[in-house]
Amino acid sequence: IGDNGAQALSEALKANRILTILGLRDNSMGPKGAQALSEVLITNKTLTTLNLSFNLIRPNGAQALSETLKVNSALTTLDLRCSSIGPNGTQALSEALKINSTLTTLELYGSSIGDSGAHMLSDSLRTNRTLTTLNLGYNSIGNDGAQALFEALKANTTLTTLDLHDNSIGNSGAQALSEALKANWALTTLNLRKNSIGPIGAQALSEELKTKRILITLDLYGNPIGYMGEEAIHQALQTTECNIKF
Known part of the structure; x- marks a missing residue:
């Protein structure tokens, strides 16, 4: 539908009081279309789910949406997967999350946010009290960005699902996570598949998971944890109710 179609839909939404879900995935929409939708959402009180994934809304579009948030x-749900928002767009969203009190799910898979974007989001996670699901898969996040996110988890009490699959998180990131889990009792699902966590990282996580009193699903599939890492996980599974995939 492109930007013109998005602008036409925005005009219709000004009068609509029924529609709650709008899916515009993969529709060749750019920043102008996102901006048009953002403007109408300032006053719209019924739309709860907006899917703009696989559109090139870029940082400008993300900034417009952030002002709306x-x-x-x-x-409650905003899907911006593969929308090329980059670190600048992520920064705008992070600032909005410090204020917004209704969004529970934010999908940012494949958004090229990198470590700098992860740092920005970590700032908002320290104060946000509504977000429960955050998808940051395939975003070139390394140990530095992961450590910032995991440090924020020590203060966060609402996030239950964090998806970090297909990033570049290694042993130091896993060790930072194990420290965060000592303080965090909200997270129940963590996806770390296809990162770079080795035996040392797997051992650190296993030791901490032995003491967890809540059910947590940890996905480590596709990490080079090796024999020692596998043994550590097997031992942890003897004493924990956690579901560990590897």
Whole structure:
């Protein structure tokens, strides 16, 4: 539908009081289309789910949506997977998350946010009290960005699902996570598949998971944890209710 179609839909949404879900995945939409939708969402009180994934909304589009999130009180799910928002767009969203009190799910898979974007999001996670699901898969996040996110988890009490698959998180990131899990009792699902966690990281996580009193699903599939890492996980599974995939 492109930007023109998005602008036409935005005009219709000004009068609509029924629609709750709008899916515009893979529709050749750019920043102008995202901006048009953002403007109408400032006053729209019914739309709860907006899917703009696989569109090139870029940082400008993300910034427009972020301004909307600061005042919108209806939207609970925002899907921006593969939308090329980059670190600048992520920064704008992070600032909005410090204010927004309704969004529970944010999908940012494949958004090229990198370590700098992870740092920005970690700042908002320290204060945000509504977000429960955050997807940051395939975003070139390394140990530095992961450590920032995991440090934020020590203060966060609402995030239950964090997806970091297909990034570049290694042993130091896993060790930072094990420290964070000592303080965090909200996270129940963590996807770390296809990262770079080796035996040392797997051992650190296994030791901490032995003491967890809540059910947690940890996905380590595709990490080079080796024989020692596998043995550590097997031992942890003897004493924990956690579901560990490797």
